[in-house]
Amino acid sequence: MALKIKRPKGTQDILPADIPKWRTVENLSGVVAEQFGFREIRTPVFEDTGLFVRSVGDTSDVVTKEMYTVSSKGNDTFTLRPEGTAGVVRAMIENGLIHEGAPQKVYYIMPCYRHERPQAGRLREFHTFGAEMFGSSSPYADAEMILMAHTIFEKLGLGGFIELHINSIGCPECRAKYREALKAFFEPHRSELCPTCQERLDKNPLRLLDCKSPECKEIASGAPVMLDYLCSDCREHFEQLKDILTDYGVKFTVDPKIVRGLDYYTKTVFEFISNEIGAQGTVCGGGRYDNLVGELSGAGVPALGFGFGLERLILTLENHGAEFEEAPTCDIYLASVGEDSRRKCALLADQLRQSGFAAEFDLVGRGIKPQMKYADKIGAKYVCVIGSEELESLKAKIRNMSSGEETPIALDNFIDEFSEIADPDGGDTEPISHEELLRLLGAETESEKKE
RNA sequence: GUGGAUAUAGCGUAGUUGGUUAACGCGUCAGAUUGUGGUUCUGAAGAUCGUCGGUUCGAGUCCGACUAUCCACCCCA
Numbered sequence A: 001m002a003l004k005i006k007r008p009k010g011t012q013d014i015l016p017a018d019i020p021k022w023r024t025v026e027n028l029s030g031v032v033a034e035q036f037g038f039r040e041i042r043t044p045v046f047e048d049t050g051l052f053v054r055s056v057g058d059t060s061d062v063v064t065k066e067m068y069t070v071s072s073k074g075n076d077t078f079t080l081r082p083e084g085t086a087g088v089v090r091a092m093i094e095n096g097l098i099h100e101g102a103p104q105k106v107y108y109i110m111p112c113y114r115h116e117r118p119q120a121g122r123l124r125e126f127h128t129f130g131a132e133m134f135g136s137s138s139p140y141a142d143a144e145m146i147l148m149a150h151t152i153f154e155k156l157g158l159g160g161f162i163e164l165h166i167n168s169i170g171c172p173e174c175r176a177k178y179r180e181a182l183k184a185f186f187e188p189h190r191s192e193l194c195p196t197c198q199e200r201l202d203k204n205p206l207r208l209l210d211c212k213s214p215e216c217k218e219i220a221s222g223a224p225v226m227l228d229y230l231c232s233d234c235r236e237h238f239e240q241l242k243d244i245l246t247d248y249g250v251k252f253t254v255d256p257k258i259v260r261g262l263d264y265y266t267k268t269v270f271e272f273i274s275n276e277i278g279a280q281g282t283v284c285g286g287g288r289y290d291n292l293v294g295e296l297s298g299a300g301v302p303a304l305g306f307g308f309g310l311e312r313l314i315l316t317l318e319n320h321g322a323e324f325e326e327a328p329t330c331d332i333y334l335a336s337v338g339e340d341s342r343r344k345c346a347l348l349a350d351q352l353r354q355s356g357f358a359a360e361f362d363l364v365g366r367g368i369k370p371q372m373k374y375a376d377k378i379g380a381k382y383v384c385v386i387g388s389e390e391l392e393s394l395k396a397k398i399r400n401m402s403s404g405e406e407t408p409i410a411l412d413n414f415i416d417e418f419s420e421i422a423d424p425d426g427g428d429t430e431p432i433s434h435e436e437l438l439r440l441l442g443a444e445t446e447s448e449k450k451e
Numbered sequence B: 001g002u003g004g005a006u007a008u009a010g011c012g013u014a015g016u017u018g019g020u021u022a023a024c025g026c027g028u029c030a031g032a033u034u035g036u037g038g039u040u041c042u043g044a045a046g047a048u049c050g051u052c053g054g055u056u057c058g059a060g061u062c063c064g065a066c067u068a069u070c071c072a073c074c075c076c077a
Helices: A016-035 A049-055 A061-065 A085-094 A139-155 A172-192 A195-203 A205-210 A214-220 A232-248 A292-297 A310-319 A339-354 A368-377 A388-393 A411-422 A434-450
Strands: A046-048 A068-071 A077-080 A104-113 A125-134 A162-168 A266-274 A282-288 A303-309 A332-336 A359-361 A382-386 A395-400 A406-410
Touching: A016 A104, A016 A125, A016 A139, A016 A310, A046 A049, A046 A085, A049 A061, A049 A077, A049 A085, A049 A292, A085 A104, A085 A125, A085 A292, A085 A303, A125 A139, A125 A310, A139 A162, A139 A232, A139 A266, A139 A282, A139 A303, A162 A232, A172 A195, A172 A205, A172 A214, A195 A205, A205 A214, A232 A266, A266 A303, A266 A310, A282 A310, A303 A310, A332 A339, A332 A368, A339 A359, A339 A382, A339 A388, A339 A411, A368 A382, A382 A388, A382 A411, A388 A395, A395 A411, A406 A411
Parallel strands: A332 A359, A332 A382
Antiparallel strands: A046 A077, A068 A077, A104 A125, A125 A303, A162 A266, A266 A282, A282 A303, A382 A395, A395 A406
């Protein structure tokens, strides 16, 4: 009986046909990040459990019920990272990079893991693009991060479909005052709140604000607003940020309900929201976390960052009819008739590849006609049939599969002659470069505007 | 953890008020005169109808349980 092995719940296979859209998003994000002066960083998939408990917060849902934690030999416990920031901050501290010249700017693309019930736009293994900046407390840094995310979405053609919401949750001082004000406001309504909100009232009153139960919403509608409690420093920071964004022409909505579920945020928090991919509309989230580096290392280094979910971004992209085609790679298919000719095809394919071409030949023992069909299906640019006649005369024909045109070619000078036929301009087989990709996408968005 | 929906060949679907060999499209494979693609035509392979149990002379079709998936709550990317 065949074993039925299924992929774990909440995971996804990314198939060859899906790769073009993934590469588009990954490459474009990387190009933009590097334009902003960010360099790529890669950190381990698992970290010491304590790192997440201390950074994400020991009362957060992520830490209390969504982590994949394993115990290692000995007494150590490790956790599959539920988000990217903590590990990156740890790496920056551990490798001394936070002491290099400020600002330090890094970006990353990494899988993350959270044990939740899967649904549209929510997986147990998901991929994030993230960027973090260390050493600047200027609101220009906040704007820089937001502008960078904004630029990526614009370049992907999603400008009109993703909205930016921003808020400030203040520093520990003014937030503490606000928290007291919230408690004072909700306390009289305690019995009317939903059970989870009753708990929140004691543990994290801020979270009361984005409860979706109608009763809580109703009560919360009259609650005090964080923005009214900001200290002068935090208020000034937020005002400047709004001005800078306005200068950039980046549209935003001030949304006092954004509080974020990760404990390390201070001052600026923001989300980019797509309203067409189901209930999980937050494509991108981020903010400032000025105290996290200090809590983990003692060094007072202000920092901020953001992350977006590649799956959610791709969902948004697909919902707007963006098409991603697989680019055919095969330059030449060598069709064989019989074993002697197949041997010749195999050797020729090897030489072609060494000369930089993508070459294929029959590996399953098909007849000539099915081989032609196969060559057509994989999008081979050229086909050469090599049978007994060609082996004797040493002469064959190269067929251009899109035009049907045939050109004679000598088997004993195959590589050179094929290079001239297929490669008159001197080389086009390189994978697409970042610069090229950016140019292509830039050109596309411009032409779209004209239309 | 809590709700709701769904479960038929590799994929997408049809299967009327339960009735004999479960249908169609795509895909796969093979042919349509001698060694040649994209169209068309013909044919073939491929399904214990999610699993287990029940009702019935008879169940893909009704009932129950289980499992899985999806959607939503929650949370967040």
